[in-house]
Amino acid sequence: MALRTVGSVLGVFLLSVAVVLGQDGWSVTYTPQSICALKGSTVELTCSYTYPSGYTVTTTLWFTKNDAEGNPVSLSDDPDYKGRVTYHNDNKNDCTLRITDLRESDAATYKFRFITDRTGGRYTGNPGVTLSVTDLQVKVTPYSVVSAWKTLTCTTCLLTGSPTSIWYKNGQIVTDNTSPYSVYPDAADSYSCAVKGHEDLHSPAVCVQDQSCNRVTYIDKRICALKGSSVDISCTYSSYHPIKTTFWFRSDKSTPEDLTRDPEYAGRALESLPSTLRITDLRESDSAEYKFRFNTEISGWGYSVPGTTLYVTDLQVKVTPAAEGQKTLTCSTTCTLTDNQNPNFIWYKNGQRLDEPTSLQYSVNNSYSDSYSCAVKGHEDIQAPAVCECELVLYLTSINHLRSMRKDKLHRNDNVIHS
Structure with a gap:
C-alpha cells in the first residue's frame, strides 16, 4: 500500500516538472513512465514532444546508453536492436517507440532526444520511461496441509492492464481465469499458463504432482x-x-x-x-x-x-549515400541472428577479404570499378550477392554498344543497297 502511495506522489511530481518545462516550449511526455511486458512480445513506449515555433527538427532518436564520448547511441544503430525497433512518425509531435520480440536484456530506461536546426536547439526527455521484461512462470503451492489440492500462480511483473491468465492442462486450454488457480492433479498432468492476447507465449510446463508428467x-x-x-x-x-x-x-x-x-x-x-x-x-x-x-x-x-x-534469412548489402563522395554499406538480414546476438561482419572488396576491423556498416569512397560483399564471421562460406556502381556503368556501356552495333549494321545495309 505504501509503495502504491509513493508511486502516485511520484507521478504527480513528474507531471509538475513536465508543465514547468513546457512553459518555454520544450517538453517530452511519456505515457506511462514505467511498463512491464512479456518476453517475446511487442511493446509500444508512447511518447510525444513539443518545441518552440521557428525551429525545425532535423534528428530524432531513442537511446538507453551513451558512447565513450558521452553521446547517445541511437537504438537504430545498436546491433542488439537491429530489425526490432521502429519510430512512429504519424505526426510531427509523435515519438512513440515500438520494440518487437522483447528480450530480458531489453529491460532498461529509454529516453527520447531530438535535435533542431539551431545551435543549442536540442532536448532530451528525462527521466525517460522504464521498461521491465518478464518471462511467465508457474508457481505451485499446497492448497492446505491436509489437502491434495494445489494452488497454481502465474507469476510475472505487473503487466499493463491487469490481463487475464489462461491455464493449460497437457497443452489444452482448461480455463480463462485470473491467477491463482486451484487443481486436483493427476501424476501424468502438466500445467502451464499464458496471458490473454499473448497465447503464443506459454510459460514452461510444470509437473504438479510427479516430475515424470507429460510435458x-x-x-x-x-x-x-x-x-x-x-x-x-x-x-x-x-x-x-x-x-x-x-x-x-x-x-x-x-x-x-x-x-x-x-x-x-x-x-x-x-x-x-x-x-x-x-x-x-x-x-x-x-x-x-x-x-x-x-x-x-x-x-x-x-x-x-x-x-x-x-x-x-539471406544476406543483402544495402547502399545508402553518406558524405560527398562516399557511400555507406550495410550488411542486412531480415531478422536478428539467434546464434550470434552481436555478430562480427566480414567485408569483401572485389572478392578479396578486407583485413581492417569491420562491423554491420562499412563506409567506402565512390568507385565505379569496385564490388563489395559481406558475410557473418563463422559463416564465411555464405556471402551476400556482390553490389557495385560498376553495374550502372556496364549497363550504359551495353546500351552504347548495342546502339553502335545497330548503326554499323544500318551502315552496312545501306552500302549493300547502293552497291
Whole structure:
C-alpha cells in the first residue's frame, strides 16, 4: 500500500516538472513512465514532444546508453536492436517507440532526444520511461496441509492492464481465469499458463504432482538463421507412460509428418538426439513452426504446445549515400541472428577479404570499378550477392554498344543497297 502511495506522489511530481518545462516550449511526455511486458512480445513506449515555433527538427532518436564520448547511441544503430525497433512518425509531435520480440536484456530506461536546426536547439526527455521484461512462470503451492489440492500462480511483473491468465492442462486450454488457480492433479498432468492476447507465449510446463508428467519444453521460442547454414532446434521432455516413438514435424502441415521422411527435407533433417532436430542447407521455405511429438501406448503428446518458430534469412548489402563522395554499406538480414546476438561482419572488396576491423556498416569512397560483399564471421562460406556502381556503368556501356552495333549494321545495309 505504501509503495502504491509513493508511486502516485511520484507521478504527480513528474507531471509538475513536465508543465514547468513546457512553459518555454520544450517538453517530452511519456505515457506511462514505467511498463512491464512479456518476453517475446511487442511493446509500444508512447511518447510525444513539443518545441518552440521557428525551429525545425532535423534528428530524432531513442537511446538507453551513451558512447565513450558521452553521446547517445541511437537504438537504430545498436546491433542488439537491429530489425526490432521502429519510430512512429504519424505526426510531427509523435515519438512513440515500438520494440518487437522483447528480450530480458531489453529491460532498461529509454529516453527520447531530438535535435533542431539551431545551435543549442536540442532536448532530451528525462527521466525517460522504464521498461521491465518478464518471462511467465508457474508457481505451485499446497492448497492446505491436509489437502491434495494445489494452488497454481502465474507469476510475472505487473503487466499493463491487469490481463487475464489462461491455464493449460497437457497443452489444452482448461480455463480463462485470473491467477491463482486451484487443481486436483493427476501424476501424468502438466500445467502451464499464458496471458490473454499473448497465447503464443506459454510459460514452461510444470509437473504438479510427479516430475515424470507429460510435458515438452522448447529451448527457444524463436530462431533466426542464415540461408544455407545449419540449425539445431531442441527441447526437453518427459512422459508418465513409456514412450514408443518420437519425431519432429512442421505445425503447418495438414498431417504431422516425421521430417526425416519428408521429401522436402531429404538428406537435410536429422535427429542427432531424440530431443534435437538438425536442419542443414537451410532454405527460406524452411521458415515455419517446428514441434516435437512423442507417442505412448495410451496417446500421443505434443500437438497443442507452442513449438519453436524458425526464420531463415539471406544476406543483402544495402547502399545508402553518406558524405560527398562516399557511400555507406550495410550488411542486412531480415531478422536478428539467434546464434550470434552481436555478430562480427566480414567485408569483401572485389572478392578479396578486407583485413581492417569491420562491423554491420562499412563506409567506402565512390568507385565505379569496385564490388563489395559481406558475410557473418563463422559463416564465411555464405556471402551476400556482390553490389557495385560498376553495374550502372556496364549497363550504359551495353546500351552504347548495342546502339553502335545497330548503326554499323544500318551502315552496312545501306552500302549493300547502293552497291
